[in-house]
Amino acid sequence: MARNTQVAADHNAPPITQILAQFVAHHPSRGWSDAVDHEAHRTFMNWLGCAVGAAHHEAADAALAAVNMLQPAAQASVLGRTEKVDMASAALINGITSHTFDFDDTHLKTIIHPAGPVASAVLAMAEHLGNSGREVIDALVIGIDVSCRVGNAMYPDHYDRGWHITGSTGTLGAAAACARLLKLDVQQTAMALGIAASQPIGMREQFGTMTKPFHPGGAARAGLMSALLASKGYTASPKALEAPRGMMQTVSTKNDWTEITGELGERFEISFNSYKPFACGIVIHPSIDACAQLRKQGVTPDQIDRIELKVHSLVLELTGKKEPQDGLQAKFSVYHGCAAGLTFGYAAEEEFSDEVVNRADMVALRRKVVATVDDSINEASADVTAVLLDGRRVHVFVEHAIGSLKNPMSDAQLEAKFQGMSDAILGAGQTSELINACWAMGNAANVKAVVALASPTRP
């Protein structure tokens, strides 16, 4: 029955579902620059390292125990573990683990973590179906383009409203990528996107719980299933994304369609992907980076009288916890970040463990950090001066922290990050082989060989 609604409908949207389906089905393989293709390999490797690293987190154990209640077929690998489950469940679990450390990639314009939903779906399906590495990289670039473009169109309203944009757009990216992998035609690809459009996943209220990483996992699973359903003739609205009562207008009042249609097939959103060097919120990164640079200049913790830290007010507002009691609290402590940077030169998951956080030397060192607000400093920068016991002052100013778009992690730094997560799970030798396999992914005849390296050979 007709009724007025609070939401003004846009009845003149371009045929977004059809336009994206055309792109997904027909854009040529490797139809982009070498830089884009290299970024796809970096995205893949960074995602894989995060998934392997969190393989034995309690969230992974719980999710796997639940999935095992379904007695799944052994189709695809749980990364970093010896178990195999059906491809949809593998997409779910690998999506969960890849986001568990909050250490994965970020499309800064939308704060989407794009690899989780897309790569988790693609690799699980490709492992079972025996696709080539090139097909996986193609699907990854195209799937990420779909989710980030939909994100661009809806951001920020959609996010402000309460949606965890990684999961809500990730279902579409995963569906697009799996449709590509299955070589669906335009019509079936549109149906895959349409089925996925009814399944946006993720509320921001879940941040700080296991349901946050469930969002990319659930999105991966839902996208993979949407593509399978479409491949078997299941139907959806051909205007499921853009119609007045379709997904995008239902979950966002802002929808800038040109963000989807503009330069489609020419500009690739994966070009704007970034990778976290440190396993914590992005506002602490410049301070950690600055302290790591002090360490490189020879400053050691035992020389320190105090560390004078000047940052934007937002940094202390979000991460001003002076005396963190455990790892989770430490992720919201710029003081701990500085101590870790000076002590270790970096701050990965291990440096945010309860054990490290409560070490006497760490407690002592972070108490020597004197933070002051200076709003003339950008929130993405940090000004740090180490005042030494002998009276010397050593100053470092970080304008763009390592890992930002202006100062991206090098390939070698990504490898080191990968090793930091994977060595303990797979051993250093196999980790090194796996890194090489990641860089060569686009040439792999069959991804099964790559995936095999991501499971411990000795359980």
Place this chain on the structure above:
Amino acid sequence: MARNTQVAADHNAPPITQILAQFVAHHPSRGWSDAVDHEAHRTFMNWLGCAVGAAHHEAADAALAAVNMLQPAAQASVLGRTEKVDMASAALINGITSHTFDFDDTHLKTIIHPAGPVASAVLAMAEHLGNSGREVIDALVIGIDVSCRVGNAMYPDHYDRGWHITGSTGTLGAAAACARLLKLDVQQTAMALGIAASQPIGMREQFGTMTKPFHPGGAARAGLMSALLASKGYTASPKALEAPRGMMQTVSTKNDWTEITGELGERFEISFNSYKPFACGIVIHPSIDACAQLRKQGVTPDQIDRIELKVHSLVLELTGKKEPQDGLQAKFSVYHGCAAGLTFGYAAEEEFSDEVVNRADMVALRRKVVATVDDSINEASADVTAVLLDGRRVHVFVEHAIGSLKNPMSDAQLEAKFQGMSDAILGAGQTSELINACWAMGNAANVKAVVALASPTRP
């Protein structure tokens, strides 16, 4: 980073997630009146008949083919078929089939079709785990209470915004019901609701496609998995429903919390469930009912000169198609509805088949229907006069059509509806046994015996 949002947040919501978890975990078995318990059995039987009836619809075939790509374990039955799949996939497929004919139940206050998500999840899980019929009925009443109460709180804004409220609230109902079945404690039940809260499913743009019935199926699946995850220790926000960035405030600007807390455990929403006697939109029902009453009074199609139909303008606005060309169009034709009512005395899925719609006698009869608008007649009523070739006039006025809350289908009528859907699939003898098993569900020691009757014994 802080930013103003367009949506005013309610920071003072009662602890809805916790309140519902307490109710789900601790409300006593059969803690309601005999009338409520009988309505639960009617809801279960009506849902089961719809699922069996659509077992071989092309949507079921497509969904099953996709699920079979996962090589599922044979844990639970696809109703009306011989195949078994894992319990989560059975929840999906049975949820799809039960809504495929648009012939299932309706909670009129919210237009939620409540059984689809809840019963599909509960029965699949119970079959695998071997629960009793009483446990299934308890879970059904409690799960439907959760989804309909959340629906009451958000309706109409949530629906107007574009959400297919059956799927978006159904995930919570299915999670609640499965949590109950698994005997989760309050804390784990809250986590199950919380995980489900991140997965609202369904956009109204999908109406008219297979993705419409996917919504209750997907909700059943997601709810079942949420309960399994919670049972293994997976966590979510304990305020996932009510928090400012939780599910309800994210997907609806209207949230009347008292709809959830008021008379919880005393008033049961399943009491307000209704069942469709006819397989079409509810506004045609009074006209079909009136013509069926003419038939009962001895009026036959060959006696008819014309049928004078007076209805509210809305009826012709929504269902004014004079010359439907196929079954789907006929569902929007009050003219076909009148012809079917007079010819058959009812209008189930078969009477909306392409074949029946194009029969010469049906085409001729519906051309004799002269419809006029009379807005003094309620949209839930119809005024019909058969003008016979001999000049006689036979008049019927239907104030409340059969199937409405004021004039509910009798148990015998529900049985006849069930037979109409099931006889062709299971045979009349087995259908009759299954009907008896449905009425005795609350006493069944193990639901496996009931479910066995819902699969054809001779494939």
